Amino acid sequence: MTQTSAENDTAQAAARDKAQARGLVLWLWRGYLHKHVWLLLVALVFMAIEGSMLGALSYMMQPMFDQVFMQGDGSALAWVGMAIFSIFAGRAIASVVQKVLLTRISQHTAADVRTTLLDRLMAQDVAFHKTHPPGYLIQRVQTDVASINQVWSAIITGAGRDAISLVVLMGVALNVDWRWTLVACIGLPVLVLPSLVVQRFVRRRSREVRDLGARLATRLDEVFHGIVPIKLNRLESYQSSQFRNLTNRLVGTEVRAAIGAAAIPGLIDIMAGLGFLAVLFYGGGEIIAGEKTVGQFMAFFTAMIFAFEPLRRLGAISGLWQVAAAGIERIRELMDAEPTLREAAAPVPPPSGTPDVALSDVRLFYGEAEILRGVTMRAEAGKTTAIVGASGAGKSTLFNLLTRLVDPQHGHVAVGGVDVTRLSVADLRGLFSVVSQDALLFDETLRENVVLGRTDVSDARLKEVLDAAHVSDFLEKLPDGLDTEVGPRGSNLSGGQRQRVVIARALLRDTPVLLLDEATSALDAQSETVVQAALDRLAAGRTTLVIAHRLSTVREADRIVVMDKGRVVDEGTHDELIAHDGIYAGLYHLQFNTGGPTAEDRLAAQTVADPPRTRRRRTFVGRLLSRLPRL
Missing domain, CATH: 1.20.1560.10 (ABC transporter type 1, transmembrane domain)
Structure with missing residues (x-):
């Protein structure tokens, strides 16, 4: 009986293998x-x-x-x-x-x-x-x-x-x-x-x-x-x-x-x-x-x-x-394997002109972890909106939502009043230029890294964007000029030079919305000054969203949105947020050592956006801090 059963199992497995092989x-x-x-x-x-x-x-x-x-x-x-x-x-x-x-x-x-x-x-x-x-x-x-x-x-x-x-x-x-x-x-x-x-x-x-x-x-x-x-x-x-x-x-x-x-x-x-x-x-x-x-x-x-x-x-x-x-x-x-992000069944035309960007009650989960918790915010058309907050607050996730690298489980994301899910992915991403701290360059010539296969770029237009991005400042120092091979991941260029090439690429794209994700955080002071000037020129006339830990780069933003633990906890201009004396003020005084609120004050300010259980825990910690001797 056992031998017969084993032979039957072998025959069935062989039949399955043959069917699979035919397939x-x-x-x-x-x-x-x-x-x-x-x-x-x-x-x-x-x-x-x-x-x-x-x-x-x-x-x-x-x-x-x-x-x-x-x-x-x-x-x-x-x-x-x-x-x-x-x-x-x-x-x-x-x-x-x-x-x-x-x-x-x-x-x-x-x-x-x-x-x-x-x-x-x-x-x-x-x-x-x-x-x-x-x-x-x-x-x-x-x-x-x-x-x-x-x-x-x-x-x-x-x-x-x-x-x-x-x-x-x-x-x-x-x-x-x-x-x-x-x-x-x-x-x-x-x-x-x-x-x-x-x-x-x-x-x-x-x-x-x-x-x-x-x-x-x-x-x-x-x-x-x-x-x-x-x-x-x-x-x-x-x-x-x-x-x-x-x-x-x-x-x-x-x-x-x-x-x-x-x-x-x-x-x-x-x-x-x-x-x-x-x-x-x-x-x-x-x-x-x-x-x-x-x-x-x-x-x-x-x-x-x-x-x-x-x-x-x-x-x-x-x-x-x-x-x-x-x-x-x-x-x-x-x-x-089917992508989890689906194209719109009947995509609508993308918005014309310079659009605004809005999120309404957006909630996003990665597995069991809740990353965004009911985020509602708006970036006005043609203005600069900065997003600040501690690491893990959900800032970069907002950019992923705008460009549909990921979709929320709840809420809406809109560009120019049109829900992003109603646009084709190609049209949607054609509205954005992204400059991040990870300046992605390919192992090709500098020219190809700027034009990225486009054949409709005139020499005059190329020179214009290279000048505006301050790439021309170091171009003559390269052995073959625009035809210099930049190496794997741009290894033949410095960090500041790579960033300027990416900015030139964004200028050439000439999209109405600009996303800047820690674009100068990895640069030294001299390179940051040059790159920031190029970014300011790039942002002119565009709807710009900026993520930055260095608050000096966002002081002049038209609006600053403060995030904490996946929520928007405050927003306003720089002066308004300093007056609110909340998380932003705490971060600002900490970075610039202005003699502002103490650690206990900043901790208390953070509890405004916390749920009751966390608020009680922070209040308890605050009382402990108050009993410690002042150094």
């Missing part, structure tokens, strides 16, 4: 391979020619041995020799042509898959990228797509060359003696169940290899991007140890997968040995008795020898498919 092959064919169908057919024709040549060669063994060697027929020597030479020449030409065609097909299709996958990944929202680190995605795009090339090459070659070789060679063997052929294949039934078990083992190990490879890629990405803090904190040994542990796990899993993949052709070799042993005993007696000729035996022997080689390769395809299928499954999972 993957159909996905590859319909999505990418069918566009190359004519080239593929030509390649298959040449594969068929290459494969059939082995059958022709084995067939020629009989006249070569019987007529030339055994009977000494000299007249047969010429035509047999030329026939064999023609077989090898035809096989060589067919092999070259089909390999070139197949390489062209596989490389083009792999490029299509990579491009499509990258497009899908870039379309995903921020929440997706928070759970899928860059190293993981790089592994999927590079390594897993490479496995598709292996599958196409192996399966198509197996179908076009090895399968035809096997059919032709078995036809030659059957033509010589069908009984010998059955005896030679006596071990085939023994292969079925072990092969199914081995295939499932290889698939599981291959999935583990892909996942470990992705973790290794993520670790490398973290190491190389964090090389400075790693050095400063003397973490080289720690990171090396972590990487070595992952590598050792990967090696062990790779070896186990290789054992499984090699087991299938190994089983075929054992079966082939048993078959030849049986034929030798069975057919040898017929040759000794004169019932069969040496030429017939050599033709049969050669056909079977040649037949087991493509059979071995076809068996190896099974193992290779299991390895590749694990990668293809991961690719399909990423391609089938």
Whole structure:
């Protein structure tokens, strides 16, 4: 009963694997391979020619041995020799042509898959990228797509060359003696169940290899991007140890997968040995008795020898498919993942002119954590609105909402009176220019980092934005001017220079709304002065929202919004907020050491926006502070 149940489970699992394999092959064919169908057919024709040549060669063994060697027929020597030479020449030409065609097909299709996958990944929202680190995605795009090339090459070659070789060679063997052929294949039934078990083992190990490879890629990405803090904190040994542990796990899993993949052709070799042993005993007696000729035996022997080689390769395809299928499954999972942010079903035109920006009772959760708690605020059109508050207050999240990197669970976000969910994402983001402290530059020329692929930018317009952003101040110092390569992430430029390039990019975009997120916080005083002047010019005539910890950069804002723990707790001009003597005043006096309210006073001011339980806790702490001796 137990054995029967295990056999049924194995059969059901095999059926599921076959159905899944068919689904993957159909996905590859319909999505990418069918566009190359004519080239593929030509390649298959040449594969068929290459494969059939082995059958022709084995067939020629009989006249070569019987007529030339055994009977000494000299007249047969010429035509047999030329026939064999023609077989090898035809096989060589067919092999070259089909390999070139197949390489062209596989490389083009792999490029299509990579491009499509990258497009899908870039379309995903921020929440997706928070759970899928860059190293993981790089592994999927590079390594897993490479496995598709292996599958196409192996399966198509197996179908076009090895399968035809096997059919032709078995036809030659059957033509010589069908009984010998059955005896030679006596071990085939023994292969079925072990092969199914081995295939499932290889698939599981291959999935583990892909996942470990992705973790290794993520670790490398973290190491190389964090090389400075790693050095400063003397973490080289720690990171090396972590990487070595992952590598050792990967090696062990790779070896186990290789054992499984090699087991299938190994089983075929054992079966082939048993078959030849049986034929030798069975057919040898017929040759000794004169019932069969040496030429017939050599033709049969050669056909079977040649037949087991493509059979071995076809068996190896099974193992290779299991390895590749694990990668293809991961690719399909990423391609089938739907972005949580949906485009508007019937998008409306974007607002014209310089729009205002408004949030109404906006609440946002990341999992269980509530990030924004009923935020209501408005940034007037053409004016500068600053958003200040402690780290974690939810300031940057507001920018993510405005540009629809994330949607709130409650409330509304509007630009120019239009809810952002009613606009197409492209139109919405076309309204904004963003300058943050992380000046993102690409490993291209400075010119390309400003124009970003645009071809409609005149030299005069480009010079105008470069002058306005103070990029022209350092341009002459660069070795190739605008054609200077800025290096990975702009590493060939200083922090201030990178910021000015990003500002020039924003000026060239010329959008009505400007978002500045700590744009000068990482700069020294001299660079900050230059960059701030460029930002002031950029903000002129635009609806501008500024996030800043340095309150000196927002004093002149038309309106300042104070946030604390995901809520708007105060707003007004600088002078009004100082007069309110709340959180903003506390932050201002703390930064500029004006001798303003004490720590106890600032703590009391913060309780205005706190819920009752927190307010009681802060009041208790305030009483404790009041009893401490004044230093």
